[in-house]
Amino acid sequence: MKKVLVTGGAGFIGSHLVDALVKKRCYKVTVFDNLEPQVHTDGLPEYYNIRARFIRGDVRNRKQLKEILIDSDIVVHFAAAVGVGQSQYQIAKYVESNIQGTANLLDVLVNEKHNVKKLLIASSMSIYGEGLYECKKCGKVKPPLRNLEKGEGNNWEPKCPYCKGSLKPVPTPEDTPLISNSIYAITKKEQEEMSMLIGKTYGIPVVALRFFNVYGPRQSLSNPYTGVAAIFLSRIKNNKPPVIYEDGLQTRDFIWVGDIVNACILSIEREEANYQVFNVGTGNPVSILKVAETLIRHLGKEGKIHPDITYKFRKGDVRHCYADITRIKKMLGFKPETNFEEGMKKLINWAKRAKAVDKFEEASKELKKKKLV
Ligand SMILES: NC(=O)c1ccc[n+]([C@@H]2O[C@H](COP(=O)([O-])OP(=O)(O)OC[C@H]3O[C@@H](n4cnc5c(N)ncnc54)[C@H](O)[C@@H]3O)[C@@H](O)[C@H]2O)c1
Numbered sequence: 304m305k306k307v308l309v310t311g312g313a314g315f316i317g318s319h320l321v322d323a324l325v326k327k328r329c330y331k332v333t334v335f336d337n338l339e340p341q342v343h344t345d346g347l348p349e350y351y352n353i354r355a356r357f358i359r360g361d362v363r364n365r366k367q368l369k370e371i372l373i374d375s376d377i378v379v380h381f382a383a384a385v386g387v388g389q390s391q392y393q394i395a396k397y398v399e400s401n402i403q404g405t406a407n408l409l410d411v412l413v414n415e416k417h418n419v420k421k422l423l424i425a426s427s428m429s430i431y432g433e434g435l436y437e438c439k440k441c442g443k444v445k446p447p448l449r450n451l452e453k454g455e456g457n458n459w460e461p462k463c464p465y466c467k468g469s470l471k472p473v474p475t476p477e478d479t480p481l482i483s484n485s486i487y488a489i490t491k492k493e494q495e496e497m498s499m500l501i502g503k504t505y506g507i508p509v510v511a512l513r514f515f516n517v518y519g520p521r522q523s524l525s526n527p528y529t530g531v532a533a534i535f536l537s538r539i540k541n542n543k544p545p546v547i548y549e550d551g552l553q554t555r556d557f558i559w560v561g562d563i564v565n566a567c568i569l570s571i572e573r574e575e576a577n578y579q580v581f582n583v584g585t586g587n588p589v590s591i592l593k594v595a596e597t598l599i600r601h602l603g604k605e606g607k608i609h610p611d612i613t614y615k616f617r618k619g620d621v622r623h624c625y626a627d628i629t630r631i632k633k634m635l636g637f638k639p640e641t642n643f644e645e646g647m648k649k650l651i652n653w654a655k656r657a658k659a660v661d662k663f664e665e666a667s668k669e670l671k672k673k674k675l676v
Pocket residue numbers: 310311312313314315316317335336337338339342343360361362363380381382383384385400404425426427428513514515516517518523530
């Protein structure tokens with residue numbers, strides 16, 4: 304049996320991967336997680352799979368990592384601080400957890416005794432900044448981040464950086480230049496680059512998966528800093544309108560957590576994945592307004608709750624970004640299986656029973672105080 308270590312394995316995505324690995328019966332799974340209180344308000348989550356060994360530890364602690372890595376064949380590194388907005392003012396914490404944490408892991412892999420033969424890293428679509436667009440005159444272009452001041456409310460769409468003409472969003476492939484728009488994004492980019500560099504230098508196969516917007520059961524409904532679907536759900540469940548920035552027509556690529564798990568397993572098991580970076584999304588853009596409307600409809604609150612469209616700009620937000628998944632399709636045979644409507648229904652079935660403390664207003668106040676909205 305191969306021994307897999309999943310850092311951050313008590314979290315949303317990690318716990319689903321742990322379940323799938325345990326189910327395959329050919330892996331012995333260990334989770335290493337510090338049970339970050341903002342994510343795990345009640346300690347070890349009730350969904351935790353007792354067939355996986357649990358070690359409470361922190362990736363910021365090199366000594367703990369050294370002890371656990373001695374006994375691992377495969378490492379899946381998911382432990383991270385994950386709030387984009389929050390990363391803009393808790394800078395040291397995000398850098399320590401995400402960059403220093405990964406540095407500790409790599410330092411142990413290079414300097415200590417271990418059996419690790421593969422490292423899977425969770426990267427993020429946020430490292431692109433704006434997605435890729437097409438200008439009729441100039442072809443494919445990558446516009447810079449928007450810097451909208453109050454009163455520019457109707458000009459949400461980025462313009463061509465060369466001719467100032469209008470742009471059409473197109474799928475974003477892996478070789479698109481990276482323009483990070485938050486400390487979180489910078490940390491994810493560094494994680495990816497440091498891991499790939501050290502992996503190639505020392506012959507340890509690394510795979511970096513750039514997850515797009517992941518949704519599904521176990522997403523924290525009480526953590527107001529992550530996951531727009533979860534934040535909206537928590538609001539609607541508490542009979543409050545979901546709050547939308549801009550006009551709601553900005554788009555993202557929402558991918559069901561089960562599809563993410565499939566991509567992770569393919570990356571672990573296929574040699575073709577070694578030293579590759581893959582987008583993991585669906586390739587289909589969905590507007591934020593549609594997410595809000597779909598959730599309201601499926602929760603039976605149509606006519607009772609209406610999305611609150613604020614026409615406000617949140618600094619650093621991108622207008623459109625969705626995945627080009629040609630590479631992972633061709634190289635690993637990956638195909639997303641759950642479409643948006645089906646996924647949303649499954650999400651809601653779970654959410655009906657899940658605890659949702661609406662902390663949106665607190666979080667929103669904090670962002671305002673830090674001048675980010
Ligand atoms: N959810 C998404 O849409 C998304 C998108 C792109 C990338 N990602 C990446 O996927 C990974 C998993 O994200 P998630 O959505 O499951 O988040 P999550 O917050 O549910 O899970 C992260 C886990 O890491 C743990 N953790 C945090 N800091 C730690 C530390 N210093 N030491 C040990 N454990 C620590 C937390 O307790 C938590 O269990 C992260 O690396 C995240 O950056 C997620």
